[in-house]
Amino acid sequence: MVRLMEKLCRLGKNLVVLACAAVCIWCVAENFQSWAKEQGGKALLFAAGMGIQETPVPAAGMASDSPVTTAEPQKPQTVQPMELNLPDDGIVPFHSDLFPGQNATPDPDRANGPVEEIQMDGGTQIGNFYVRDSTESGTDLAAELLEQPDVDIKADGSVEVLIYHTHTSEAYSASSPGFYYTDMETRTQNQDMSVVAAGEELCKALQARGIGAVHDKTVNDGVYNGSYARSWEVIQKNLQEHPGIQVTIDLHRDSMTTESGVKYKPTAEVGGRKAAQAMLLAGCDADGSWGDFPDWRLNLRLMLRVQQKAQELYPGLMRPMNFSNSKYNMNATHGSMLIEVGTEVNTAAEARYTGQLLGEILAEALTTI
Template sequence: MKNWTQKGLGICSAALMVAAIASVLGRLPVLQAKDAAFAAAGFIMPAGVTDAMKEDYLEEDEEDNASSDSGQPDMSGADSAPVSSQSTGVSSQASSQAASGTVSSGPSSPVSLPAGVKEMSIANTGSQYNNIWVKNTNKNHTVDVAAELQKQPAVKIVKNSTPQVLIYHTHTTEAFLGDTRSQDKSRSVVAVGDQIAAQLKAAGINVVHDTTLHDYPSYNGSYDRSKVTMQNNLKKYPGIQVTLDIHRDAMGTSDGTRIKPTATINGRKAAQVMIISGCDDDGTLGFPNWEYNFRLAARLQKSMADLYPGLARPLNFCARKYNENLTKGSLLVEFGTEVNTLDEAVYSGELFGKALVKVLNGLS
């Protein structure tokens, strides 16, 4: 189940800050601890307030595995909103409005937001190095992005060879606005993975895109099942250097407001992307080589920031494992939320794939 955490000491100062700003800006929603549930993101407020509050935020964490196998969703992912197994994460009113919306396959055209949805760009939380932001929730490890960018990842790409990259999905049925869970792989996160794979193949980097369902018919135990998929592929293709677990996030408040993170890239709306790089913060996770994953994550975060400013949410550096312990080049990546459109998420997959190619070309 969801594991809610908060930075307690910051709440009082955050409330005072919000009250002060509200006196200038007028009525400003103040989200108390019991009223906010933002998945793997900083405490989100209107533009300008986030900068003032810095790291006084609430956060929803993702458990690595669900040990039970009840057949019902436990919603234990950072990519899953705290909703019932029958809910789409959007109110019925919002869903009916969304059904009448249009999705463009080219440059974005204006689309009315469904009721109960707030669109925003999530940035400027955590620690900054040049144009890179990293949100560190570990207790025992600091972040020196400059130093990590100077270190070589344990990845060496051989082009036009055996598979070098594995793309898979622990929560394979995660989908987007209008149908937030779907076995139709053309409408789920699998479609995002297809775009990433296409960019890699075009660059001569061979890739395996494993579309095995890990969260259906049972959601619980998804990470245990995706671990087996990883191990099978690593055994079959020992040349694999990088593994990417592609997800869709979910963010919102207990009053039903859903958060849609977007960026406009080349005149077209894209779902924001968040890299999650785990850390064995206290040495209990059996994850001795997490530093290598972080080095790759930092380079990929920089590549996105350089090529497509605003596309990336702050890199999430956290005390979790997510099966990233199986290689020295494993990352989990979230594309948008359940109220982003499929078009926005697929476009982000294309952009992310290009940023990834730039990184891997430098590691060949």
């Protein structure tokens, strides 16, 4: 009887173990079925020993061998923006593939050359500024500085200044990586990237000071030859429409490349920002060879005053004034000027800033004559 009872106990224990095992198998089967439905064909490969289960990516700050306890959805990480040295006006051109201020190396598959940032000076000192005189005319520049220019700006809102561009499509760079490509585009129809952008800032600065100005953006260099003949027509059209114009400004962009292929980037720092250096060009007809430029001294006197004022307000912004045997449509008025702003390796932001500064210089000079 005792033995019978022992056998029954052992049988009961075995039945309990079998029941527990059955429950475990049932749970595993249920989980496997759910997993197989989610994995689809991958489940068959895994079951056959040919599949690889993906290892969960550890959460930030967790060691790679830490167990994953809960499959919670990952929150999107916030990406902090890079701190870039943006152009002076804080604008990164949308079509540029180089962000200013980042270390950049040229594409080895494109021919390139170095850019050298310089501040140009030299020439003959006249007062607080310098002039490069190539005329051999013997003109006494210091004496001309003391003579009165033939302009009388009223600053009453009427149009008294014309800004135009003989070479309208002269372009600037989008960024300043320290090199240039020899196949770079130096002309553009995008007027936000051309000398027109500098002219627009110049115009706005004059208007802000109450000086009426008009900015003619006519493209005169669609065909390069004949550009000055076309810009002469632009001047005459505006003089007819606005007979009060006394000052005409032909705004250009210069270019300087050495024989060894170095491009110069004339730059000044004004108020902690980079600006493209600018240059005034004054024409001369001392021997009368031009035949239609008898009043060249009147233009010269005005430009000497402007150069002097620029050095007072923003030292270093202006390159030495260029005084040469040239005309360049400066026989149109007694207040005709030609101004070069930077070179093709200056940025458009630098050129725009210079346009603004030139407007402030001109406004001050024109209203104190």
